[in-house]
Amino acid sequence: GAGVSQSPSNKVTEKGKDVELRCDPISGHTALYWYRQRLGQGLEFLIYFQGNSAPDKSGLPSDRFSAERTGESVSTLTIQRTQQEDSAVYLCASSLRGRNTEAFFGQGTRLTVV
């Protein structure tokens, strides 16, 4: 596709349920990021995939959060047993491998846990 695509764009879920968020990066982009952004706040790094290297999971806030990426394509972010504090916009971005490259962002998934 022409840009980074995220789905769903909005998700309302009940506390305790699991949710899965999807990101389709730009074709050929080897780097993929997930960020979380709470209302009025900055971007909180969650996880970073780069090619075949082991992902950097250092930003995942708890073991309820996990993410996978199939090769250099689709990524899914899974949140188990959702809590109200998980409510936020989840942003995905992709970029070409290497230095001095810009990141392209999707429009995000707005997650609301009720």
Add this chain to the structure above:
Amino acid sequence: SQQGEEDPQALSIQEGENATMNCSYKTSINNLQWYRQNSGRGLVHLILIRSNEREKHSGRLRVTLDTSKKSSSLLITASRAADTASYFCATDDGNAGNMLTFGGGTRLMVKP
């Protein structure tokens, strides 16, 4: 902790005035980038400045980088109401596999 920290956190100016936002970071970097975000959704890349560059221009945007002070500034000249948005700096430090780390952002409001 955040690699990039923007200053100020919020800025309100009149249309036609210049807006200056600053970013400080902690480690050595390959490059520093500025992004814009409207309405809390996807970010849009504005400009990238490499570690060996000191100043860069793009239209009404001017970015400076001082690696000795580990700081950068974004200047928007002759601001317009449409420039109202949040602006974020991001650093690529190379040591983390070219991962981008973002600061907390500056919320700019340009009043018509």
